[in-house]
Amino acid sequence: MSRDTEDGATSGATAQGFDPKLIEPYIVKDPEALALNVARALENLGKAASTWLAPRERGEIVDPVSQPLTELVKTMSKVAEYWMSDPKRTLEAQSHLLAGMFGAWTRTAQRLAGGEGAEPAPQFPNDKRFSDEDWQRNPFFDFLRQVYFIGSDWAERMVRDAEGLDEHTRHKAAFYVRQITAALSPANFVVTNPQVYRETVASHGDNLVRGMKMLAEDFAAGGGDLRLRHTDYSKFAVGENMAVTPGKVIAQNDICEILQYEAATGTVLKRPLLIVPPWINKFYILDLNPQKSFIKWCVDQGHTVFVISWVNPDERHATKDWEAYIREGVDFALETVEKATGETKVNAIGYCVGGTLLSAALALHAKERNKRIASATLFTTQVDFTHAGDLKVFVDEEQLDAMEERMRASGYLEGSKMASAFNMLRASELIWPYFVNNYLKGEEPMPFDLLFWNSDSTRMAAANHSFYLRNCYLDNALSKGRMKIAGKTLSLKDVKIPIYNLATREDHIAPAKSVFVGSSLFGGPVTFVLSGSGHIAGVVNPPGKQKYQYWTGGAPTGAFEDWLTKAEETPGSWWPHWQTWVESLDGKRVPARKVGGGALNAIADAPGTYVRERA
Structure with a gap:
């Protein structure tokens, strides 16, 4: 054997x-x-x-033990x-x-x-x-x-x-x-x-x-739940040695803050850059420290960078669904960018579920003839969930009904529940080694910024999370042209702008094959790039590290395995390749902009207040 x-x-x-x-x-x-x-x-x-x-x-914690055990x-x-x-x-x-x-x-x-x-x-x-x-x-x-x-x-x-x-x-x-x-x-x-x-x-x-x-x-x-420590939390503080790229919060509403980062170059690209991060975990994965920060690197390349920092929701946000996150998140950010810069055209980036939301927003914008987003970059983003990996295990009608029943009571899903689900995807790496090291060996874990960020979980607004799971994982509605937002049925074929679609080869959350299949759904030109490593390290891979590699090739058509066989491998980070792609669309530069542009006053220093709220 x-x-x-x-x-x-x-x-x-x-x-x-x-x-x-x-x-x-x-x-x-x-x-x-x-x-x-x-x-x-x-x-x-x-x-x-x-x-x-x-x-x-x-009675402060009621464990729904029977439902998971029944499923098993x-x-x-x-x-x-x-x-x-x-x-x-x-x-x-x-x-x-x-x-x-x-x-x-x-x-x-x-x-x-x-x-x-x-x-x-x-x-x-x-x-x-x-x-x-x-x-x-x-x-x-x-x-x-x-x-x-x-x-x-x-x-x-x-x-x-x-x-x-x-x-x-x-x-x-x-x-x-x-x-x-x-x-x-x-x-x-x-x-x-x-x-x-x-x-x-x-x-x-x-x-x-x-x-x-x-x-x-x-x-x-954990207040009675086990909060398994993965790192020495005392060594990190958001805004002190993490998320320290200089910038300001220039706008705020119920579900997000809009950050603008200070220019670091004499001239900047005419098109501003708007980043739509996932609301599952926090945006500063793209700004861990100056050496790893994608945000800082973009600023250094001459981008005027704006980022949405999502609120850590509570019972007040129970009814905030995807339409709210598009209108009060993406569209609110686009309006803020225009006020701060005077520009009506932006390059946009969406990461993970932030990319899925951005894709839905683009389809909705196409229906409404809103042309503010001129190009979109998607990091490890699924728009087709046929090959969505092990997270699909948690999504069927019975399990969703039970989850929605729990969310109705509080208005949100506890951050610890989603964190546990993600950790279970890699239990042999993210649960049991730490159990052994911490509780059997009695050793404190080593400081690691990525694991600090990973533990900084966020709650999920009930309506938002339910819409996401039902429309994406359960019904795959966006890929089938059946997702309905604001009374309109969305089709990704209506999205004609250039797309840069990044997948990572070892991704356990948005499998590379799933991202590849989704590329064919857009109506415009798609540049598909595959990075080495996984969902985080494959994205947060600065050029100076000289780690991993990336693959480029022809149009993302046919089978993913066939595309990969013919793709060209390049050592190192994909970041410079992306920068070349962005500048090929519009490389015009203008004098560096001031934060807020004179029209908007600073509300707080970056990284803002919403990101500091812990679940």
């Missing part, structure tokens, strides 16, 4: 036989000290449990039904698993007996969770590793080979299996993780004392 992987493979046992000295680091030297620290750790665990329980006893059980029961409905299939499934497990046991027994004639282990993936050398050097941990991969592979095979499942059910089942196997990894437990086991013995359990203390603190920070 073997398990395929894109990352290459490593063999199982790297050394024959068993060295008794390997046991030495796992022998408890001071049982009394260990027992004392275990008691202290349990005391801290009790505090964590109390912090979790208290708001639930007071219902989905997995359909897979089990296929394998158990026929005794022959049941036997086949059992035999496949038992053969793998028996093989792992036989190899381990042979190693313990001296290794003579031990059959080679199957190839398993290179996995960071199993990087400690004792996962292969020590027969006990090697056995656990083999059993884990064999069991995970078997579970995935059961979903993959089950017949009669509709596409959505199979997708959900595969997702749930990955979540379960990620949670049950032996790397997530003290006595089955060699590194944690050794550290527990060496420190007499002090790591567990620190870890359970952190667990209690993180429950307290």
Whole structure:
């Protein structure tokens, strides 16, 4: 049996036989000290449990546990039904698993007996969770590793080979299996993780004392929900060492602030640049620090940059839907740009769902003969959701009904819920390694600006979020020409302006294939570019870093795989390529502009006030 992987493979046992000295680091030297620290750790665990329980006893938090569990059980029961409905299939499934497990046991027994004639282990993936050398050097941990991969592979095979499942059910089942196997990894437990086991013995359990203390603190920070810390939050502050590009807030309404950044060049491009960020997370992903800031880089290239900073909504914004976000967001920003610069034509950028909103706005503008946006750039933006990835797991009629019921009570979706969903897409990278590092090893995470931003979650206005999920993920209405806004049925074919459509190759939120397919829906010329890395790093990739690469090619038609085969790869950042594209549309320059242009007064310094509101 073997398990395929894109990352290459490593063999199982790297050394024959068993060295008794390997046991030495796992022998408890001071049982009394260990027992004392275990008691202290349990005391801290009790505090964590109390912090979790208290708001639930007071009725402040009501966990809708039954609905997710019902979805999981219902989905997995359909897979089990296929394998158990026929005794022959049941036997086949059992035999496949038992053969793998028996093989792992036989190899381990042979190693313990001296290794003579031990059959080679199957190839398993290179996995960071199993990087400690004792996962292969020590027969006990090697056995656990083999059993884990064999069991995970078997579970995935059961979903993959089950017949009669509709596409959505199979997708959900595969997702749930990955979540379960990620949670049950032996790397997530003290006595089955060699590194944690050794550290527990060496420190007499002090790591567990620190870890359970952190667990209690993180429950307290989340108000009863676990706010898993990914970085040292004390090292970052918005407006102090993040989002520091000089600028002003020059306009404000109920759902957004409009920022204009100060010019850094003597002349600037005549067309101003308006950035429409997603309202899921905050705009300063494009202005993390001066070295990574796309906003600062654009200013340095001679753009007059305006950015929409969305409000972090609460119950007052419950009825704000996509029409409101277009009228009071995009259109309000366009009016502000015209007042500040006198220009009626702008280049616009939309990032992720901000790009989807911008695309809908462009289609609406086409119906209304509004020609203010002369070109649009879309970062990791989906307008067709056929291949929308694992987020589709959370979207079907039953789950949406349950979510909308929760949102009706508060007027919004809690930021923690969306953050958890995104983290679950990469649980083996964004959940369990931090669980092990923080709570089992008792180590504080390292400072990392990107993870600080990622944890700075935002709430979702109920009407806005419901419209997005139903019209995009559930009905795919924008791509089908069925989305209705302001009484008009929108068609992307009406959008004739030039589009620069950027996808990222390892994107788990807006898969590259999904972005590519959406390119064909616009009615004008589309330049499709594929960047290396993922949803964030593929976009926030300044030229000075000389990281990753990007691919360019012909028109985005046909199959994505065929386009990629013929595309030309260029090392480094795509930013200069985009700048050349923008200037090819209109490279005329004018003297640098003052913030507000004399018509608008500054309300606050950038990054403004809305971005500082934490969910």
